[in-house]
Amino acid sequence: MSGEKLLVVKDLTTTFATLAGPLPAVGGISFDLATNETLGIVGESGSGKTVLARTIMGLQPRTNVTVTGSVLLDGHQVVGASEDEMRRLWGTEVAMIFQDPMTSLNPVMRVGRQIDETLRVRMGMSRRDARARAIELLELVGIPSPERRYRAFPGQLSGGMRQRIVIATALACSPKLLLADEPTTGLDVTIQAQILNLLDELKESLHMSVVLVTHDLGVVATRTSKIVVMYAGRVVEMGSTRDVFAHHRMPYTRALLESSPKITSPSHTRLATIPGRPPNLLQLTQGCSFAPRCAYASDRCREERPELEATAEPGHLFACWNPLAHDREAVTL
Amino acid sequence: MSEPWGLNPEVLVPHGLVERPEKKRPLGPLFWICVGWIALNLIGAIFANVLPLENPLFQNYNFINAAPSLHHLFGTDDLGRDIFARVVYGSRISITAGVGAMIIGFGIGAPLGMLTAYKRGRFDLIVTSIMYVVLAFPAIVATIAVLSFWTPRNLFKIIVVIGLASVPIIYRVIRAATLSVATKDFVVAAKVQGASDRRIIFKELLPNVAPILISFVLIGIATVITLEGALAFLGLSVNPPTPSWGNMINEARTVLAQNPWLALFPSLAMCLFLLSLNFIGDRLRSHFDVQEVKL
Numbered sequence A: 001m002s003g004e005k006l007l008v009v010k011d012l013t014t015t016f017a018t019l020a021g022p023l024p025a026v027g028g029i030s031f032d033l034a035t036n037e038t039l040g041i042v043g044e045s046g047s048g049k050t051v052l053a054r055t056i057m058g059l060q061p062r063t064n065v066t067v068t069g070s071v072l073l074d075g076h077q078v079v080g081a082s083e084d085e086m087r088r089l090w091g092t093e094v095a096m097i098f099q100d101p102m103t104s105l106n107p108v109m110r111v112g113r114q115i116d117e118t119l120r121v122r123m124g125m126s127r128r129d130a131r132a133r134a135i136e137l138l139e140l141v142g143i144p145s146p147e148r149r150y151r152a153f154p155g156q157l158s159g160g161m162r163q164r165i166v167i168a169t170a171l172a173c174s175p176k177l178l179l180a181d182e183p184t185t186g187l188d189v190t191i192q193a194q195i196l197n198l199l200d201e202l203k204e205s206l207h208m209s210v211v212l213v214t215h216d217l218g219v220v221a222t223r224t225s226k227i228v229v230m231y232a233g234r235v236v237e238m239g240s241t242r243d244v245f246a247h248h249r250m251p252y253t254r255a256l257l258e259s260s261p262k263i264t265s266p267s268h269t270r271l272a273t274i275p276g277r278p279p280n281l282l283q284l285t286q287g288c289s290f291a292p293r294c295a296y297a298s299d300r301c302r303e304e305r306p307e308l309e310a311t312a313e314p315g316h317l318f319a320c321w322n323p324l325a326h327d328r329e330a331v332t333l
Numbered sequence B: 001m002s003e004p005w006g007l008n009p010e011v012l013v014p015h016g017l018v019e020r021p022e023k024k025r026p027l028g029p030l031f032w033i034c035v036g037w038i039a040l041n042l043i044g045a046i047f048a049n050v051l052p053l054e055n056p057l058f059q060n061y062n063f064i065n066a067a068p069s070l071h072h073l074f075g076t077d078d079l080g081r082d083i084f085a086r087v088v089y090g091s092r093i094s095i096t097a098g099v100g101a102m103i104i105g106f107g108i109g110a111p112l113g114m115l116t117a118y119k120r121g122r123f124d125l126i127v128t129s130i131m132y133v134v135l136a137f138p139a140i141v142a143t144i145a146v147l148s149f150w151t152p153r154n155l156f157k158i159i160v161v162i163g164l165a166s167v168p169i170i171y172r173v174i175r176a177a178t179l180s181v182a183t184k185d186f187v188v189a190a191k192v193q194g195a196s197d198r199r200i201i202f203k204e205l206l207p208n209v210a211p212i213l214i215s216f217v218l219i220g221i222a223t224v225i226t227l228e229g230a231l232a233f234l235g236l237s238v239n240p241p242t243p244s245w246g247n248m249i250n251e252a253r254t255v256l257a258q259n260p261w262l263a264l265f266p267s268l269a270m271c272l273f274l275l276s277l278n279f280i281g282d283r284l285r286s287h288f289d290v291q292e293v294k295l
Helices: A049-057 A083-089 A111-123 A127-140 A159-171 A189-206 A217-221 A241-246 A251-258 A299-303 B029-046 B083-119 B121-136 B139-149 B155-182 B185-192 B197-233 B245-255 B260-288
Strands: A005-018 A021-034 A038-042 A065-073 A094-097 A177-181 A209-214 A226-231 A234-240
Touching: A005 A049, A005 A209, A021 A049, A021 A065, A021 A209, A021 A226, A021 A234, A038 A049, A038 A217, A049 A065, A049 A094, A049 A177, A049 A209, A094 A159, A094 B185, A111 A127, A111 A159, A111 B197, A127 A159, A159 A189, A159 B185, A177 A189, A189 A209, A209 A217, A217 A241, A226 A241, A226 A251, A234 A241, A234 A251, B029 B083, B029 B260, B083 B121, B083 B155, B083 B197, B083 B245, B083 B260, B121 B155, B139 B155, B139 B197, B155 B197, B185 B197, B197 B245, B197 B260, B245 B260
Parallel strands: A038 A209, A038 A226, A094 A177, A177 A209
Antiparallel strands: A005 A021, A005 A065, A226 A234
C-alpha cells in the first residue's frame, strides 16, 4: 500500500443522546484509505454504516450527537470542525452520493443548473464556462445527448439517469474522496452494475478514492481493495477484499457471505439467513454483540468483548474469540 | 434512406434509459376567467376616482332605495348613494386590507418559518413555542379586543392588527412546508457541495415552497377580506361613511326588507372575489405540484 493516506479514521465514536440514554451508533472505529483506493463498508441495516459515512462527512448535527476520535481528511481534522470549516472541504476535498436518486436532486431545478450552480459558486466560473463544463460532466457520467438532458427536470429522467446526474454533481469540484452511501439501493440490478462500473472507471480516471457503503457483498466483491465489516456500530473484521473473502475469520462475515445468493448453487436452494435481529444499541451486553445470533458462541463470547486482533495477512484484523479456521475454502460469489 | 426495421432511431433510447416528455395540463378557461375577474376588481379599486363613477358619498334624496336602473346600475341605498360606486370604492378598502395584512403576515411569518425549519435547534424551539402559545389564543377575539380599544380606528390599524394576528398561522404552514423539503437529500447534497445557507434557502428551499406560498397568500387575502367583513359587521372596521364591502353589508342589515339590493351587491362582489381567489390559489397549487415519479 502506498504511504499516502487520504483518509485516516482513528477511534471514531458517534453517540446519539436519546431519551432512553446514550446510543453508541459508531463505537471506536479506526481505518485508513490511500489515494486511488476503494474501501467497502458492509453490514446489515442498522449496523452504523450510514452514521459512519455521515460522521466522516462532518454531517452530524451539533446538538444531541457526540463525536470523539479523529477523522483526518487529507490532513484536515473533521471531528469538531465548524460548518464553515467543513464548507471549505465539502465539494473540493470530499463529496457524497446519496442512496435515493429520487430525493437527492432538487425537483424544481433543471439538472444542468444543479451542476452549474456548484461550478459557479465554488469554482467561480462564468455562466458559459460552467455550462460547458456541466455538459462535459454529463458526458463523463455516460448520459446520452447531454445538451438535451442539461435542460431536463429530474422528474423527466429515470432512476439510473438521475443517479448519474447525482454523480456528475458530486464530481463537479473534482473531490479527492467520494463517499457513496448505498448508491445503487434504489436502482434495479442491471442499472446497479452500470453505476458501479461507472464509479470504478471514474475513480481510475480522476484519481479519486472511493468509500462504498453497502449491505450487498456482491457489490464490493470486485470493486474494492479493502473491506470493513461492521456489526452493531463496531468493526468486526477488516482487511483486503481478497483476505476478507478468502480467509474470513469472523462468523458474522461468513454469515453475510452465505446470505448472498450464488449463481452456482442449484435452483430452489434456500437462501441462508442470519437468525435473529441486530441488537438494540441501547442495551449492548458486555460480550460480543453478535453472540446471541452466532452458532459458534461460547460463554466467553457472552461475557467479554473481543478486540480486533491481527492475522498472518497484513492489514487483516478480526474481532472474535472463536475464529473460523483460516484454511476454509474461499466463498465464491 | 429507409430504416432497416421501420423504426425511427430517435424512439430508441440508449441504455434503456427512459425519457419522459415535458407536458403540463393547461390551466383551463375557468382559471383565466377568475384571473380576469380579479384583474377587473383591481383596476376598479386602483382607478376608482378616474373612472366615470358617481361620488360614493353623495346623498341624492330624490333617489332613496331605488332599484337597479341604467342610471344607478346597482340601485341606491337608504341615503340615496349610488351602490355601484360604493361597491367599487368599497373594494379599495377590502382589497387593501387583504393585501396589506398579508404583506405584514407573510413578511414576518414566511421568512421566520423558513429560517427556523432550515436551522432547527434551539432557535426553532423558542420561536415555534412562542407561535404556538399565540396560536392557542383565538385570533379573532384578540383582533376584536385590540380594535375596540385602539381608537380612532383607521385602515392602517386594521391592517396591522389583522396582519400580526395572521403571523402564527402563516408561520406554522410555511415552517411545515419548508420542513418537508429541508429534510430531503438534495438539500444535504447542496450543502456538501459547499452551498451557503443563504443559497440553500433561496435556491433550494424557496422554489420548492413557492407553490404553497403563492396559493396560501391568495387564500390568506380571501380570509382577511372575510375577516374585515366580520369586523365591519361588528362595527369595528373603517368608520362610515367610508364604504367597504363589509360595512355596506352591515348598513344594509337594517333595511333588508325595503332594499335587498343594498345587501345583495356588496355580498355578491365579495363572494365572487373570494371565490376567484380561492380557485386561482387551488389551481396554481395543483399546477405546480411536482409529481414524484416512482419507478
